[in-house]
Amino acid sequence: MNGFHWDWAFTWEVFPMILTAAKVTLLATLLGSIFAIVMGLVFALLRRSNSRTLRISIYWVVEFIRSTPLLVQIFFLYYVMPEFGISMSPLATGVFALGLHYGAYLSEVFRSGIDGIEKGQWEAARALNLTIVDTYKDIVLPQAIRPMIPATGNYIIAMFKETPQLSAITLLEMLQMAKIIGSENFRYLEPFTLVGILYLVFSLLAAYGIHQVERRFPKEGFSLK
């Protein structure tokens, strides 16, 4: 009775539902990436601050976030935030957790990108009497961005592949949809396989996209705004 066979009719029936859920997955990834980039920059800049205490605390915060599981961080935010009277939707919680987790990873990428800028560039900026904000905006970041693209892209793809964990707080993304379909129909083969294939396709496309972005990016950097 158990289906060694692949049920095409069932596949076509559930495919649109999974595609609808894919929108949620992609939305979480997109918002999570934006938040992660912002958090990554914040961490990276704080680690360059003049205060030694601040630098060391940020180091351990980043280390802590990176070496504990995303799933537990998701649960932490989901269960503990309401204790402080902050209640967020599963999507907002998920985006927050993804952003924080990957922000910690990205801060290392940004930090080494910024460190990769020659000392002479900083000195020239100082000689021109640029403010610290202008130095970053006009001199440092434009040169640092291109080398950071591949690593940043890889972390965003990694984040995308961790979005199924948001099903644990009932966010109706692809995996959660597949699980619901599977338990209602007693047939997991097609929905789970479909989701797996979609992840494979999306992440291969994304890897190709990042490669293209990097290739097109002017080697000499570009000026912001």
Place this chain on the structure above:
Amino acid sequence: MSAPIIEFKNVKKCFGETVIFSDFNFKVEENEIVSIIGPSGSGKSTLLRILMTLEGIDGGYINVAGESLWHMPWQGQYVPANSKHLHKMRNHLGMVFQHFNLFPHMTVKRNITEAPMRVKGVSRAEAEEFADKLLQLVGLADKADSYPNDLSGGQKQRVGIARALAMKPSILLLDEITSALDPELVDEVLDVIRNLVKEESFTMLLVTHEMYFAREISDRVCFFDKGAIVEEGEPEAIFTQPKEERTKAFLNAYIGQ
């Protein structure tokens, strides 16, 4: 007269589009010491690397000690050599590298004994005894238990020579063995070769930029340019009365330095 120990016949070698040798012919007699000089990129290293089987060829034949190096007989025809044939042929050859290429995870002594033990099946006692002798020869008896990274460049290269000799090759290939060294370390390495050829007869093919060394040690000097031998002969003749313009220009550039 005996057959040459090394013979290149119409050898062709390309790297993609670039042709290094188009129709190369070359012979070395047994126990002959041949120096190869010439400008950078002329194919000197490629010649030695082909002999050491580090590079294949795209046409022609090479004989080493009376057998084809890159081909083997099969059903009455010559076909490209398999790894077993290459393994057999490599027993004739030993090579010392410009950048030493010592094994960093083994002591000096292990560097020297590993191949005789593993490849030739020599007993440990015998391999170590020979290693001690070789270390004596290269003046590093006290460094047997050091690791390569604790040695100077000149010392590393002397270990490199001892390591190659440990396999008792009948043909020794030396590719610019002193050009990665500081000038003051060059002679300690060259002295080892000087002593070596005084005590034993070797077939030796060496690429060098040390003209005085080539002149004193070689039976024959070949001047290479663009994958061909432009001029060859006894060292005195090449260095004092070169016939070809290109040889003159090359040697003048050296004397000028």
Place this chain on the structure above:
Amino acid sequence: MEFGEIVSVLLQGAVVTIQIVAMALPLAVLMAFSFGLIRLYAPAPFKQIAIVYIEFFRGTSALIQLYWIYFVLPFFGITIDAMTAAVVALGLNIGSYGTEVVRGAIQSVPKGQYEASIALNFTSSQRLWRIIMPQALVNMIPPFGNLAIELVKATSLVSLITIGDLTFKAKMLADTTLQVGEIFGVVLLFYFVMAQFLVFFIRRLETHLSKGLGRGGLHS
């Protein structure tokens, strides 16, 4: 609930977490070496199989792989218990990343080392195991250490197929008591300590190995 009681329940979960790591890690290392070497040296059809394995496990996500093995394999008549599913899924997942570590480390051994070992007439397997691998191993330790930490983190996923690991116990306690802050705080700390322990262990191993392998530097 007493704080001590919470900690003791969590400790039971931590033991399960460590058990899973202890079983999945050897599997991951085995997969990493075998498929990393196949990817590098095996003839075409085997190489293709390795590439499919690597791309598949790296291209989809760990949780989906876990669910697939746990929920879908029974449809093919292969019923496995949750623990086996967890070990297999995590081992194969981390192993697929490990193949690239093995490959990269082998390729980063300087070319001169291959050439010297050919010149000394070592056979191809002697070249790999006696010359290249000892040097590559030193390069593998730090990235393998990072993967071990990723594995510890990934074990939390097994709580979603009802295995009573650290994360599962935490969620169970959180659903039944109100001390969610303490519970998840302690759990995060547990994971952090495990990761730090691994970091410490890896650093020791690295210094130890690179000492034995010729004082760390690989250029001679």
